[in-house]
Amino acid sequence: MQKEFERSEAQESLLSIVEAFRQMRTVLARQRVGNYLILWGLVDFAGYILTEILRDFGKYEFINFSWMVLIGFGLIGTFVITLKMIKRTRAYFPEGFYIGLIWLSLVLYGLIIWAIIKMGETRLSEIQVSLLWLNFAMLGFVLIGIFLGVEIAVIGVAVSVFSILSAVFLSEFFNISMALLCLIAFVGGGLYINKKWDVKK
Amino acid sequence: MKVEIDEIIHQPTRTKIMASLYALGEGEEVEFSVLRDTLKLSDGNLSSHLSKLEEAGYVRIRKTFEGKRPKTYISLTQKGKRSFENYVRTLKNVLEIK
Numbered sequence: 558m559q560k561e562f563e564r565s566e567a568q569e570s571l572l573s574i575v576e577a578f579r580q581m582r583t584v585l586a587r588q589r590v591g592n593y594l595i596l597w598g599l600v601d602f603a604g605y606i607l608t609e610i611l612r613d614f615g616k617y618e619f620i621n622f623s624w625m626v627l628i629g630f631g632l633i634g635t636f637v638i639t640l641k642m643i644k645r646t647r648a649y650f651p652e653g654f655y656i657g658l659i660w661l662s663l664v665l666y667g668l669i670i671w672a673i674i675k676m677g678e679t680r681l682s683e684i685q686v687s688l689l690w691l692n693f694a695m696l697g698f699v700l701i702g703i704f705l706g707v708e709i710a711v712i713g714v715a716v717s718v719f720s721i722l723s724a725v726f727l728s729e730f731f732n733i734s735m736a737l738l739c740l741i742a743f744v745g746g747g748l749y750i751n752k753k754w755d756v757k758k
Numbered sequence: 759m760k761v762e763i764d765e766i767i768h769q770p771t772r773t774k775i776m777a778s779l780y781a782l783g784e785g786e787e788v789e790f791s792v793l794r795d796t797l798k799l800s801d802g803n804l805s806s807h808l809s810k811l812e813e814a815g816y817v818r819i820r821k822t823f824e825g826k827r828p829k830t831y832i833s834l835t836q837k838g839k840r841s842f843e844n845y846v847r848t849l850k851n852v853l854e855i856k
Binding site for chain 2: 560561562563564567568570571573574576577578580581582584585755756757
């Protein structure tokens, strides 16, 4: 049956379709976001444990190198997870670009702040270096939480708070406490998020 | 402008449901609570609209148990997919979008 159809009515319907598409694509895109957390949780866990072992054996010169290698594995893993997600959702996720920009900005600003500190007389301790980079990453979690969901922001804030508490009250066991924190917060959080944000939960 | 419009789909909530299911991809299912939360609908509201879409043969509703918990999965049928594409085409024609 034919009926009179106003342009404004069609416009409204089309806009609601676009909005529903955007919402569902966000739901699809964040389905396996927990995999990133699990990956980086394992990278950080291995990093802190290795740092502790190398420190015990007095092999300080290998600490930075081991972190570089682990971060390299993390970046490769991140790339693989991203490719798999794109293949799986088969959809363009507009916020993905902004999330990429957030990470890029954080790394760049982290490097700038690092360079400024290096210009001065101040030398950062191992714990301070660790806190600086970790908390930059956690700021990223909080910002990404705005796009994807409050759970990620909560993990970011919790890790920040516990990392500072560890540095202040458990500096003797800092590497071990951080290894455990990363394992619980990132791997545990990642598994929880994967379950919670699954469209077939 | 006089056009033939699918009255089942042309209802604000059902339009959103169809669009969400279409965005899922072919053969993909979504759990009832995920769809409800995504579209910010109540259980009753979503159920009643899904029933209408199911009667028209546009969606498939699969009820199952996982352990002791009942689960409901929703997906778009081929007929639903075609009808939704026709509906969008009609909207674009009215708006003269190619």
